[in-house]
Amino acid sequence: MTTAFYPGSFDPIHRGHLMVVAVAASIFDRVIVGVGYNAEKPSGMFTPDERAAMITDSVAEIAAPWADQLGAIEAVTFTGLATVAAAAAGADTLVKGVRGAVDLSDEMQQADMNLRTGAMPTLLVPATGPDSLVSSRYVRDIARLGGDVSGVVPGPVLHRLRERTS
Numbered sequence: 001m002t003t004a005f006y007p008g009s010f011d012p013i014h015r016g017h018l019m020v021v022a023v024a025a026s027i028f029d030r031v032i033v034g035v036g037y038n039a040e041k042p043s044g045m046f047t048p049d050e051r052a053a054m055i056t057d058s059v060a061e062i063a064a065p066w067a068d069q070l071g072a073i074e075a076v077t078f079t080g081l082a083t084v085a086a087a088a089a090g091a092d093t094l095v096k097g098v099r100g101a102v103d104l105s106d107e108m109q110q111a112d113m114n115l116r117t118g119a120m121p122t123l124l125v126p127a128t129g130p131d132s133l134v135s136s137r138y139v140r141d142i143a144r145l146g147g148d149v150s151g152v153v154p155g156p157v158l159h160r161l162r163e164r165t166s
Contacts, residue, residue: 002071004028004123005086006095007036007078010051011044012157013058014139015131020097021059021073023125029071032089033059034078045140045164048077057156083118094122099133 004024010017010033024031033055037048046054055075078085086094094114096107104124111122127133134152143149143161150158 001029002027002093003030003032003089003091004093004095005032005034005082005089005091007034007082007085008096009037009044009136010035010055011046011136012051012139012153012161013055014134014136014153014157016097016099016127016134016152017136018058018154019127019129019131020095020125024095024123025071025073027071027123028093028095031071031073031095032086032091033073033075034082034085034089035075036078036082036085039079046160050160051075052077054157054160058154061154061156081118083114083120086120087118091120094120096122096124097127098124099127099135 006021006024008017021031021033035048035051035055037043052075059073076089082094096110098104098107107122107124111124114120114122131152139149139153143165149161153161
């Protein structure tokens with residue numbers, strides 16, 4: 001069984017992230033979306049457990065039409081190095097999304113270090129389509145200011161954003 005680990009903060013997960021999850025789930029038997037956090041830093045808009053729950057709910061919403069074509073998808077929380085969390089979860093590959101040249105440069109450096117220090121290869125998934133440039137930071141900022149983010153986040157996330165910002 002092949003397993004991929006997709007690490008990130010996912011505060012909150014958006015449709016761009018879900019595109020990467022769907023691509024990974026079409027390649028790997030199992031995809032673990034890892035919500036990374038540093039307990040010494042502020043948690044952001046949502047706690048790690050809330051983020052994992054939103055990922056689980058959002059994946060269920062998008063996976064239904066392609067369930068027979070996708071591998072299993074689950075969400076976990078972790079602290080520390082992504083390669084250590086990935087290995088502990090039984091993953092053999094990291095997956096990262098790339099939105100553009102700046103992301104590519106950063107992700108290439110991380111992929112190199114992950115391979116050198118954790119013996120974990122990284123699959124870079126280029127962002128494509130209408131959600132390719134979405135950023136969680138902008139989603140949070142727009143939602144806090146009362147803007148409409150319904151076109152860039154799945155229903156479960158939109159519901160929680162509205163609860164949090166109302």
